[in-house]
Amino acid sequence: MLRTSLAVLAFTATMAAPALAKVSPAERRTIAAADSDPERDFALLDRLVAQNSGTRNLEGVRKVGRMVAPELEALGFSTRWVPMDAVGRAGHLIATHPGKPGTTRMLLIGHLDTVFEPGSPFQTASREGDRLHGPGAADDKGGVVVMLAALRAMKAAGTLAHANIEVVLTGDEEAAGEPVSLARADLVAAGKRADVALDFEGLVVIDGQDYGSIARRSAGDFTITASGSTAHSSGIFSPEVGSGAVYELARIIDSFREELPEPNLTFNIGLVAGGATARLSADEASIAATGKTNIIPPVAIAKGDYRALSPEQVERVRAKMQAIVARHLPRTDARITFKDGYPPMAPTAGNRALLGRLNAINADLGLPAMPALDPLKRGAGDISFVAGEIDGLVGLGPSSTGDHTPEERVDLSSFPRQIKRAALLMTRLSREPAKSVAR
Known part of the structure; x- marks a missing residue:
C-alpha cells in the first residue's frame, strides 16, 4: 500500500485563504474532496502499474480496461469496450456521463497501454518517497488515476451531476493499429460530439515551472x-x-x-x-x-x-x-x-483561451500561472485526432521523469494540484453553454 505523500498534506495546509476568495462553495467542496483520500488514488495506481499492458499485450490491455471501467461506472458513467481486432490491437474503453442538456460537452482522453511489453525487463513498481518507479506509472496510468480522482472529487461535491462528459481511453496510443483511420474512428467520432478536449497525459515541469500544452506536433x-x-x-x-x-x-x-x-x-x-x-x-x-x-x-x-x-x-x-x-x-x-x-495539434486561439481558463483556476488556487509549452518539448498524442474539430488542452496528468525508459518515475506530489486543476476546470466548463469555447 502506498503511503500518503507529505507533499499532498503540505499543499493542502499551505493553500492561502485569500487565493480561494473567488472559489464557489461547490468548488471548495471539490477541493476538499480532492484531498480526502490520496491513499485510494495511489493504491489504484499501484494496481494498474502492476498489470503489464504493453500495446501488443492484448489481454493485458483488456485487463487494465476491466480495472478502470468499474471506477467510472461507480461515478455514474456507462461504459463499453470497443474491440480493435481488425487492426491487431486490444480495443478502447469508452464511457459517457450525460449531464445537463445544452452545456459544454467535454471529451477526456487518456490511454491504457504502455511501451513496456511483457518481454521488457521493467515490470515491477517500487515506491521511492514521493515517487513511484514503474512501467507506465506516469504514461499514462498516472494520468488515468488523476482523471478518475478529479471526477470523484466532482461527484463528492455535487458538481458532476450536470457535466456532459465522454471518456475515451485508447488501448494503442503507444503504437496505433493500422489503418489509423479505423483505429481512431471512435475517438474522431467522439471529437465530433464534443466542444472541448482535455488530454490527461503528463504535466511538463521545467526548472520547477508547470507548463500548459496547447499544441502537439504530428x-x-x-x-x-x-x-x-x-x-x-x-x-x-x-x-x-x-x-x-x-x-x-x-x-x-x-x-x-x-x-x-x-x-x-x-x-x-x-x-x-x-x-x-x-x-x-x-x-x-x-x-x-x-x-x-x-x-x-x-x-x-x-x-x-x-x-x-x-x-x-x-x-x-x-x-x-x-x-x-x-x-x-x-x-x-x-x-x-x-x-x-x-496529425498535428496546432496552437489555436481557442486552445490559448482554454489555457487562460486554467490559469484563472491557478490564480484562485494560489498557484503560479502556466506558460504555454514549446511544442518541441513533447511528442505526438491522441488529442491531435480531434484537434481539427475542437479546442483542447494537454498535460492534465501528473509530472514525471524518464518516460518510455526503465527510469520512468511519476511524481506523486503533483497529483493534488493536477486533480484540483482538472476538477475545477471541468466544473466551470460544465456550467457554460455548448460550443461556447469558440476558435
Whole structure:
C-alpha cells in the first residue's frame, strides 16, 4: 500500500485563504474532496502499474480496461469496450456521463497501454518517497488515476451531476493499429460530439515551472528507396554507370539536412541500408542487405520520421522532400512514400483561451500561472485526432521523469494540484453553454 505523500498534506495546509476568495462553495467542496483520500488514488495506481499492458499485450490491455471501467461506472458513467481486432490491437474503453442538456460537452482522453511489453525487463513498481518507479506509472496510468480522482472529487461535491462528459481511453496510443483511420474512428467520432478536449497525459515541469500544452506536433513516417546501375566498383561515377543507389540515397539525406530545417519541424533517419540487395521487413523495423565492396549497389533504402506543427507545415515539408528526391544523380532514380501517423495539434486561439481558463483556476488556487509549452518539448498524442474539430488542452496528468525508459518515475506530489486543476476546470466548463469555447 502506498503511503500518503507529505507533499499532498503540505499543499493542502499551505493553500492561502485569500487565493480561494473567488472559489464557489461547490468548488471548495471539490477541493476538499480532492484531498480526502490520496491513499485510494495511489493504491489504484499501484494496481494498474502492476498489470503489464504493453500495446501488443492484448489481454493485458483488456485487463487494465476491466480495472478502470468499474471506477467510472461507480461515478455514474456507462461504459463499453470497443474491440480493435481488425487492426491487431486490444480495443478502447469508452464511457459517457450525460449531464445537463445544452452545456459544454467535454471529451477526456487518456490511454491504457504502455511501451513496456511483457518481454521488457521493467515490470515491477517500487515506491521511492514521493515517487513511484514503474512501467507506465506516469504514461499514462498516472494520468488515468488523476482523471478518475478529479471526477470523484466532482461527484463528492455535487458538481458532476450536470457535466456532459465522454471518456475515451485508447488501448494503442503507444503504437496505433493500422489503418489509423479505423483505429481512431471512435475517438474522431467522439471529437465530433464534443466542444472541448482535455488530454490527461503528463504535466511538463521545467526548472520547477508547470507548463500548459496547447499544441502537439504530428508524427509521420517516410520511406526513401533509391536505385541505380550495378557494375564493378571501378566504374563508379563513369558516364556509363553513374553514381549508384547508395550515393543517391546519401545525397537525398544530406539535402534534407541542409534544406528542410524550419521552426517546429524535426526529421530523422532511423534506419538505412543498401547493397547488391536490400529488403525492408514486413514490420518495417529492419532491412536485410547483402553486398560486396567491389559491387556498385543497385538499391538503398532509408526510413525516417518527421514532425510538424500544422497541417500546412506537413504539406509544405512533404512537397520539399519530394522535390529533393526528384533531383537525381547520374543514372539513378529514387522515390519517397509517406505513411500518415498522428496529425498535428496546432496552437489555436481557442486552445490559448482554454489555457487562460486554467490559469484563472491557478490564480484562485494560489498557484503560479502556466506558460504555454514549446511544442518541441513533447511528442505526438491522441488529442491531435480531434484537434481539427475542437479546442483542447494537454498535460492534465501528473509530472514525471524518464518516460518510455526503465527510469520512468511519476511524481506523486503533483497529483493534488493536477486533480484540483482538472476538477475545477471541468466544473466551470460544465456550467457554460455548448460550443461556447469558440476558435
